[in-house]
Amino acid sequence: SSQNCSSGIRSRIKESEFGGRFLEHIPVLQWAKHVSPEQYERLRRYPGTHALAGTLSVLNSSANWQMLDDWEAQRNKSECSRCAVVGNGGILRGSKKGKEIDSHHYVFRTNGAVVKGFEEDVGSRTTHYTFSTNTLMNSMRSYAGTCSHRALLLPQETRYVFLPDHDRDYLLMKLNSLDLLFPPPPSPTKYFGKDVSKEKLKMYHPDFIRYLRNRFLRSNTLKTRYKDIYRPSTGAAMLLAALHTCDQVSAYGFMTPDYKKYSDHYFDNTYHPVGFFANHDLRMEMVLWQQLHKAGLLQLYVRQ
Template sequence: TAQDFSQCGTCAVVGNSGRLKGSKYGKKIDSHHFVLRMNTAQTAGFEEDVGTRTTHHFMYPESAVNLHAGVHLVLVPFKPLDLKWLASAFSSGEIKRTYQRVKPFIEADKSKVLILNPAFLKYIHDKWMKRFGRYPSTGFASLLFAIHTCKQVSAFGFGADSRGNWHHYWEKNRYAGAFRRTGVHNATFELALIEKLAVEGRISFYK
């Protein structure tokens, strides 16, 4: 709950940027009370750079992954069907497709499911992003959630790598840039906001 966060203090929000590769931030990330990851984030094979712990995993149907026991599944609902998928994924498995194929069933701790209020996403889009992009990325939504609920927030794995490529730390393709090409999220604007928050002392941003 939000009360748990505010009492316990430190949160690490771990983005999926390729800039994490070779960072050796793993131990620092794991030292936080809460570790927030998102979408298809992987830790196996990358522990030295990204850590091993996850307490909250933010996802939507198209980015869903199975979770270990004890990890909170945090649904980021971008459309009404996402809520129906969550119920289906824990029961009948009837929803197998949204705008693309999705996992019909998910392995996760039912007692630890949280759903981000759609009004919170609208608030981020309107007040923070000034409506840049179609809606905020899962990573930025996770970071804003942490800022509103944790005493101290550290952000890792946001932005392009040292060569200017926007890709995930587990990907091999050097020129990946799907995050920027889709036009759904405004990656440059989000990164500028994160850097502004760091300058203002609202977060610690590990590049």
């Protein structure tokens, strides 16, 4: 986050009820610096790190380890970085929040990130696109039929923030260019556009995701037989990463207590109830957003 912002989240969180959960030293992103034999040995005990070393050597520029890598260019005399984090919740449909979302310095989106045809409600800019192989594959499958694959073509300012789930995710990164990520067809440049260089790739640190799970979203699921598949949802990881990197965060399209009123996603053509699965604890996430909003650490969009 920027050094000069006196009202930023980092200065307020320590005084808040979240002070005890917040750890400043956990890196949000991982990059080439994290390739050391000690790190590898330590991380090897956790799933999904076996291909680590080869992968991370690709992420060797400062842009890879800074979430807001172009802040100096973006800030426009501003002391504080303002980030909009946009979930896919149905609450955004008809919200007319598009202009407000696009007016932030940075706009984080995830999964489908469908903006075409929904700009008035969800905006059109995407500076940070969070995805995991699963969400990407699912997005490609489910959007191929509906909104045409062009829905995923992201603008030039977009960075790709990779959320590692499995070993293969590291192998994918090692391939270094999104074109090689998936066997043909379809080629990701068809989805992401041609303008993807490795400077635009970032990757969440597994320590950060584990820290979120243990300190912010320690679900009772961890006491059940589903404990090994449980993790924060992609949207939750993205929102909490923004809270750890931006000075001010507004969240749109995240679950609120009246969620039954809205379809699962803002781009659904017919009403779909929110689906609950064992790998995430969406109700716990919803409560966390309420608490963070109440503590003044994020601005949560709620329908009046």
